[in-house]
Amino acid sequence: MFNSILKLRKFVFYSATKKGVYYLRFNSGDNLSKYQGWVKNIRKLKSFVFIDLVDSLTPQIFQVVVPKNGFTPEDLRNITPGSSIQVIGTHSNTIGKTNKRDIHPKEIKLIGKCSQDTYPLRHATIYSNDYLRKYLHLRGRTDLFRSMNTLRSETSYAIHTYFQKNRFLLTHPPIITSMDCEGAGDLFRVSQANSEDSFFREVKHLTVSGQFHLEAIACGNSKVYSFGPTFRADKSHTRRHLAEFYMVEAEVAFCDTIQDVTMVTEELCKYVINIVLNKWDSLQQLFTEGNCLDREKREQLKRILQNPFIAISYSDTLDLLDSLNIDIKWGDDLHSEAEHALTSHFNCPIFVTNYPAGLKPFYMLQDDVSNDNRKTVSCFDLLWPGLGELAGGSLREHRVRRLEGAMSAKFNTSPSSESSLDWYLDVRRYGGVPMGGFGLGFERLLQAMTGMDIRDTIPFPRFYKSCNH
Template sequence: MLMKKRTRINVLLAEQPIGETVVVKGWVKSFRNNQFISLNDGSCFDSLQIVVDRDDVEEKILKQITPGAALGVKGKLIESRGKGQSVEIDAEDVIVYGPANPETYPLQPKKHSKEFLREIAHLRFRTNTFGAIFRIRHAISYAIHQFFNEQKFYYLHTPIITASDAEGAGEMFRVTTLDLDNTPKTEDGKIDFKKDFFERETHLTVSGQLEAELGALALGQVYTFGPTFRAENSNTSRHLAEFWMVEPEVAFADLEENMDLAEKMLKYIITYTLVNCSQDLQFLNDQLEKEESQKPKNERSAMSLLDRLQFCVDYDFARITYTEAIDILKKSKPNKKKKFNYIIEEWGADLQSEHERYLVEKHFKKPVILYDYPKNIKAFYMKVNEDGKTVRAMDILFPGIGEIIGGSQREENIDILLDRMKEMNIPEEELYWYLDIRKYGSCPHSGYGLGFERMVQFVTGMGNIRDVIPFPRTPGNAAF
């Protein structure tokens, strides 16, 4: 039996062509009463109810309709006789494309823990929660491209394999084709990278920023959106070894314009998902409410997921300097009562995540942009302020996530930049290409990096970053 021209379930539910004979294909969520199949094809959160008459369908086929099985169904779309759904299909033909052995299929029609599903990440797409998360992840990705396109930015593909070891953004993964059991050596006994594929040491990128700066100082405004790799042994709910980062870079923009762009982008993304992912978000919202209701009252969050998202869109982010933040923290209760693990005593201290969390979740109760940090706790390329002590850096802090964006105005004065590089032991020779844009037609420019998965975490309300990327890469984990 041939079944062509399948209609996606989201289209059927939106258009509801009652009385038409249609073909749908998808995977069984549940089969109730030997009569009602709940079929999901991934096109939307909702499943479609298929009604089979067990006298019309062979026993052999009926036996194969179990959770996870792939089916094709042909039948007439009718108004549902039951409650719970508006339309259903009165099945005429059912094909089983691929059965799913119920003795071994790990997904049951019940709630599973996210930790368990992470162990079977290749199958977790089939669940309600992860279906919703990955549809939303797509929408956020699309919204980012749409935002920058509307703002007249160019999407720049920066390299994934890089030679420079000087970006200072963390430990790097090595890229090599050398035989590790028999590496060629130079005369003084070191590994001879001249014999390697690129005839030099290479690594996976930790940031596309330096390359993006080169693009921005010709194309005006560009953004990158690609995979980024950090070989840090980070074991937290906010870090991945392989993650995606969005890095806009704008010529002639100062730090204020940089902050404006970042805030506008974040609000655009959230608004886009509220409009286009309402059903998936509603489901995640309700799931989180249920989880919250299990917690003791003082640990529950004040706002629901949907309220938090709407709040972010409706109100301006708080903007304060590092210096103002230190004042607030010094006067704060947890600092006076020594509740912080790191007590803030003087200007210049690096802020710990407990401090950032206090500012965002207790003091301002909304996203916070911190700027003008002490220069000695920030990267070499950030523009030094006139006070000589601070740099034009900014971090955007979100509730529950911490730093979601880190950015700065870049130092465009080559003499100051060279001094900074000497101070911080950054080798000049390796970055000659980066310095060249300061030699020829240098200009003020700014940019930032958005942690894409952290954004998806915020929008979906997921506590662990491993649950918002299809195949998480973390220390000790790269199985599939």
Template sequence: MLQRLRSRDVVKMFRTAAQTFSVASLPRRVLLITLRHFCNKAPRKLRVAELLSGTGLEANVQVQGWVRSVRSQKANLFVDVNDGSCLQSLQIVASPELNDPLLTFGSAVEVRGILKKSLHPKQAVELEAEHIHVVGECNPLDFPFKIKERHTLEYIRQFPHLRGRTNAFGSLLRIRGEATWALHSYFKENGFAHIHTPIITSNDCEGAGELFQIEPSYPQNSQDENFFSVPAYLTVSGQLHLEVMTGSFSKVYTFGPTFRAENSQSRRHLAEFYMVEAEVAFTRTIEDLTEVMEDMFKRTTEHVLDCCARDVDLFHTHVTPGHRDAVEAMLKERFHVLTYSEAINILQRSTQTFAFPTNWGCDLKTEHEKYLVKHCGTRPVFVTDYPYRLKPFYTRDNRDHPRHTAAAVDLLVPGVGELCGGSLREERLDLLRARLEEVGLEDTYSWYLDLRRFGSVSHGGFGMGFERYLQCILGVDNIKDVIPFPRFSHSCLL
């Protein structure tokens, strides 16, 4: 029971008890010394974020982390320790006798002492150390990150095994974690069921052929060439599996890794990335989907700005100065909506020279997407009703449209281009069968036709690239700087 109490509460309790002892009892001083010894043996282990909030004030506590700076003065030793729980470090104040040659920038330490209010205006508390133990030493001369030096994202990207120790990437990881939690919370609050869609699949949802095929690393004893009896691949999307679930759930979503075998070194593409995907049953209009996309974007971003204020501010101050204003403007205004035909007209009237064609029927490239966002006042833009032939087999055919278009939508955002892609799905069995026959996939997707034969309903969905979302709200130029371990062509470190 004593270990559950704060040290000062236990001291108060024993003082009261000691006052009632008779002359024959142990001296009160002995009892207090014994109690103090007990408390020192069992310090309360807390994270830096908890200590900075004032938790454990005046108590005997222990903190574990990594040294961010060491300043040795005649009267005191000052050590800043961070454990990744927040951007700010905890200042340790100690006697010079506790200094250790191994106590250097980057070393791992355990510190025990009493948490006190600080007299310094820039910090609320500090830890008066009674014991400092260097758990893991670090030679600061060999360590690639230098004390008090602000390294670029491009530089720290060279050290994926160490870059989590920098302020910038530590902040990124906390933002990434909070955004993940916010997205899950958004879908839960809005009645979506979370589905774990498979990473190994036998279908190519996008139909672009950019697949990583899976094969066992050891020789097969059977005559069958394939481990799964059919060719298997790393998933490019969980959409088709979510569509299966819309046969019994009205709202479903998934959030996990997806893979594209794109031979690209661009700032917008990865071979492995995370995607948020949702499907909604009993929906008949693109507006039903765009409302969810916009609401999800704004609610998630508001949560991140509120809960990770210091971490986001680091990016908006030192990495992308002024980007905070752009993010807040996106949250205040309704997203703009253009049809594909309107977008093409805007591009054709532009005085800007584009590398790719802008005639009706062409696919929109990154340069087109960024121009359209800028044209609309640097706010996000929904582009709807793309040419039917540009979209995959599952996209709903707008048969009543003057031009042959599909009920598809892309969300374009400043600095990134396409963030979300979605569509209504073709629920009409005859049209879907004809389309699959046209592309030679009727046998492969016979199960997909079954979904339309047994209780089919109108439905639609979308996917959002999680890394591109982080690029958008933080203003980070390269997608490789918003994922812990980037995978792209000719690079698979760790």
């Protein structure tokens, strides 16, 4: 039933301790199981000692029921909260009211000691997340962050499952690149130009997006996606920003409307949330002292699943904001107050579409219809209640001359002289097709689900002035 179970049939028999190990005599026909993990808590009663064991291969907490007449005090003396042990014994077939499965040990072995004088975590003590960030290497032992790590795993698996079911090809764009898809300039450099020890002879940096490479791969494979690390040298110090995070990106060839892209984005979000919620009904019982996805948040997510996401154009958004007494001029970006007002008004996720061309990168498809010379592009930002921007996407400019013109205006030079992007034009020159795609921040999705600070959705967060592990 459990991956951690190892069936044992024969044993060497001892009747006394040997190097901290105590063996009880038993018949070779006994059905025994092997458990390894970390001690969460110890309770000593008159006749029994109860050891809560966090198993190393499952989220399950086991309760080792140790009879005092079977093990001497010396056998248990060095077993403390935080220490690692190995237990061989039999387990009960039922789970008690405490959501723990009892183990009746035949052998207990101390693997690693844990000094209580210096160990910074105590059982049944509530620590702030700010405090736990000082111990990133240890916070994964708390229920809250065991649940978060479990949520990351389940959400990641659900994302891959959605794309595979919908016949998207998983691909891996490079991490070291010369592309700055966003054009913001917040780049981590890994190579300097005109330097004797420069590895690539030209300036290269860590990727901010794999979009351009996904576009190239999509022209030959139609539907592709990637799920990997992304880097931004953004000096923002907020609960929504990281310097290193994971991005889910997808690209679809022969895509004609922005609605085709928003449909995939909405389907992905709803599919992933639904899968996780169904799984969490059983998992959440294992995190009694801290659950990153509590009942209130689960109810909020269920309500989001019941209705379609709202889509509203940028121009109509400004009219709505004006009625909400928030003044934003046409051509200005939406600030956090405006995003919060919109999501609060509709009480659901919102696709804001067709932003002014001046706010967006050069590669987005220009809309043919303009309103009073207000040029717009076929794009969207997905705004999530309580969070803000979760995802962004667009149709890609596939018309070579228009793309050349947009590149010339962006780089203030002729396209041919921008050699690092000449291959990007080749994707259009040779069998180019209409395309669309989006990028979704994985940690922001976890933040949208849990409401936690983004620095607590990833095991080892990197952000401005902080990279200590």
